[in-house]
Amino acid sequence: MDSLWNSYTANIAYAISQLCIAIIMGGLYFLAPTERSTRYWALSGLLSIFGSTLTAFSISKFGHLPLITGSTLMIAAMTAKWWGTQAFFGKHPAHVGWYLILGFFITYSLSVLLQLTVGIRTLLFSLMLAVLMFLNVVEVIKARGIRLSFANSLVIIAYTLAAADFILRGILAISGGIDLAPQSHDPINVFGLYLIPMWCNLLGSLGLLLMYFESIILEKEHLASHDELTKLYNRRALVNLGRREVDLALRYQKPISIFMLDLDHFKLVNDTYGHDVGDKVLRSVALTLSNTCRNTDIIGRYGGEELCILCPHTTTEEAIALGDRVLEAMRNLRHPACDNRQVTCSLGLYTWNPHIDLATSWEAMLHRADTALYAAKAAGRNCMLQYNIEADRQNQ
Template identity: 40%
Template sequence: MHLAQQTILVVMMVVFSSTLVMGAGLVLALRASDAGRLWASGHVVASGAGLVVALGASAGTGSIQVAALGAGGYLVGRLMIYRGVRVYYGLPDHRLLLRGIGLITVVLLALASGLADGPLLVHGVAYGMLAMLSFSTIVTMLRSRRGRTSIGGPLVLASHLVLLGAQIAALSYGAAFKGLAITPFFLQTSASVWPLAPLVAVLLGLFGFSLMAMEQIIARNESGARLDALTGLLNRGALDVTAMGMVARWQRGGEPLSCLVIDVDHFKAVNDRHGHHAGDHVLREIATALDNSRRASDIAGRYGGEEFCILCPHTDEHQATALANRILRKVRLIELPAGEGAGCGHASVSIGVAQLRGGPAGREGLWRTLFAEADRALYAAKQRGRDQFVVGSSMVVEAAGTAAPQATADATDPADVPAFATTG
């Protein structure tokens, strides 16, 4: 099937106008995403440049200089899009390098347009650069795991594969027919319908990029709704939801589930003496110590204020004491802010450890029972001098009139750690 050249120009103007308007709207819609903002801005620049060239060719006023200028603008836009791809995948964006490449390419196109073989040179430089950008984008996305799992990723990959094929075909055609004038996305000497495929690919790519940016924004918002802004650990709401899921698994399989409730010792004194910024710094350091102490299967969260909680699935209370010991040792390495003329020492925490053994029917009731038992053990650790842990079952033994054994909280073998541990 063949189309008249004027029809292809009209289709080009429609497509570029559409992508220009959509890109302009997406600049605002995706402003919360650095990558999305670059993608949208790049499409605005590229679409504007392509529209100028198409309008000039349609009116019969196009020249090699206008074509070179349009090709340069289009390449600058595609470079912005490629930079957005790198930002999306957390790679160095090479801002200065890509800007330098864009500037050099525009200068080369401008110089080439004044030479005897100007049309062929402009054609070769423009399509050669576009082919390299498409290939680089494809390689970057294929090497990224997220590129294969994102909904919009396959659409962007498909669009760049089509664009790469079209650009290679254009280079081959230009090498065979010297003197060919440059016009984005189609060859003037060909009136077949295939040049419309890259135009469709541009729309497909813009849609795919938009999906990727929206996925990133949604994931960031969901993460923000689940994470504590200060420490980066789970917040109380997310911790409650996770805990009830673990309780449900305990109900089904009976695997042990333990909980550590952790409170920073003398935290109010830090805030009163040094201010809330210093207190926030201490909380972040302690949160890092907790995160580095836990196993991959353990879930850590900030329950509120200076209180933290760690859930330990498939773990009984004796095994959980090993984690409590690691936390105590790591927290003791955290230096508190210096006081007036003297240091204030190091941080410490008190920890209550409890294992889920039963309670009221229902997941929420069981979770509240587990947390309450660990919280009572934490209170006992505070009463007994802080900087230590207490196991909830030891309090039951004491209530029955049995003396609780004691040991230092620095025991390294959980099998050797008794139900109650303290530091001397």
Template identity: 35%
Template sequence: MTVFLLAVEGITAVLTVIMVAHSEVDGPALVTFGCVAGLGLVIGEITRHVERARRRFDDTPHINLTSVWTLAAALLLPPPLTVLVVVLLYQHLFWRSWAHVAGVHAYRLVYSACTVILAASASGEICRVLGFTPSDLSAWREPGSVGVVLAAILAYSIVNSGLVEAAIVLSDGGFDVRRVLGTTRENALEYGTLGLGATGALLLTLYPAWVLLMVPALLVLHRSVLMRQLEEAASTDPKTGLANPAGWTNIANRELDRATRDGGTVGVLMVDLDHFKKINDTHGHLVGDQVLKAVAQTLAKAVRRHDLVGRWGGEEFAVLCPDVSGAELVRIADRVCDLVRHLDVPVSLAGDHLVVDHLTVSVGAARYPESGPTLQDILLAADGCLFAAKNNGRDQVQSGRTPVDERDHAIRP
């Protein structure tokens, strides 16, 4: 891991020296440098509190809004000035936004800055190889200019993300898709900011004052990204990444209101992992947590794309199935049982490797309008069916409206 980081940083240093030795900087380039670096620093200063709060919820330092200015620099400036823009912006980020955020260390900042320098260099080289000179306004009018800029954006993203992902894999000793590749939202933010960077480069070439029109959009983007992260943190179960009870209930009530208004249906599955206490007692809670996460991922794969899976508490999950027939709801529940039945969970603990298998779930299914007019009615009916499934031997689906009082005789692990 350390060797890899040092190698990347060493390559960046050598490449920077070579670029400085073989590049010329003229007056117009210095003016453009002042505009790009100045705007980046001003936006960074205005949004420093938002960025600090955002970073507390997001552990992907290579994805941030400075790429608006680093890509613009890569397209418009000689390589030495591009490097200087990256250094200035990342120093400001660390000192003013990230310095007191837990988990953000100086060595990570240095490595992230190096990956951005290499990414910007790759982006600029794509333009040079393809004969595209972004600082020349006539180049933007060429038919192939859009394709060249898209190629430059793609090169920037591949180099930057690839180097960061390699470091994460080496650090963790394994491949976690979500942690390595990032979420859809994070990657959308990355490409969105790179698109704004290309737009900024065009505006700076066309008429520099027009780039000020981007400032309000960037300020709103900063705050909207933070608000989205706060909303997700408030509605997401941290252990499994599923919706928590509050988030699940909020969406379920909205779906039920829509179904009531439009004459639709809403199905609910209550899913309980059988004998989970035995797993915790045998292997410990850390292994139990890994099993819960694996089961959560399996449930998400088993349901339809527009269904919502939430962790209800402990080893119990809830699935919201809008616009579903009774037969289809049972088929979804059966698919959940079947996929969990064939699930093997490899876990590592204190150097020991083991596989937790022979997992099963019991499922209770209920549906609006048959089970009642309110979400509470549907949940009670589904929970009653879940207790019936437990009583009848587990690893099965029970559906229909089960009287609540049947739970008095139910068996729970």
């Protein structure tokens, strides 16, 4: 039965698990070479394989070099995993990681050359790994806060347990509570050094993979409902949201306002400065609208330079005040890409009043706002006009 707890067997199992992780992460990197996080995670798996193998060789009387090199590679592996987590959240890998690797290499080499006890070396190695695992956990918590997904939680739990395991093993090592010889059959040593880290690493790596796939799914969902250029809602999402908000307004008899917005003489910007500059102007306008409108307002790109603002629970007076703010913000906006040119806008407004107007559809409301927009453009642009429902009734 003692052979079941052989450190060699556990080491091989650990190396195989790391190889699987490296292959999967490497495959993801080759599928998406611009994704830096998978590159670091794949590198982490490879370094773990070489590191754990070299530390096992140290018992075969090859001198101190395999032990020192292998232990340093294990630290480098966890550092690479931390760098990958940083890259996943859009950060540049922290240069302090290099100092941690170098500092460990120097300190650990001295501890071996000075023939300090195995317990002290184990404590040093365990604490450094624990610190790096906690750094991974901190990156996830800083990026996600309390809004943790299943994948985020899995990463946090896995690396917290692994860090706790290494801290406990370091404490037991310094107190002489376990047999630290690699060839020992001590279950605590085998579990603490190989099996628990292997399971936690597998779970942590699975969590990182799930985080990666989560980001892809969220990005696709975002692109399905948002305009790629302006980051506002696209036409399909705008129509779906518009119909929903109109249905809610009709059901609960609440006012709702709709703006149609068109940039004045935008074709001139494209013809004079090029479409790239026109795109920059559109992005700047979209950002200005997002900052000017309220959190409850729904802003979308209806087509070309035509935008739509949907304002639930908004009366005529409130909508007019918002429209005035939008016009003023657009007049104050200058665009450096086209010689600080001013690009104004025209607004068409329609407000459905549950106490006056009959129930109508989203399409009808949008048409009325669009009619008011064309009237504003005909009136000289750079202004806002409201749809005249009374004139509509007289025509009937």
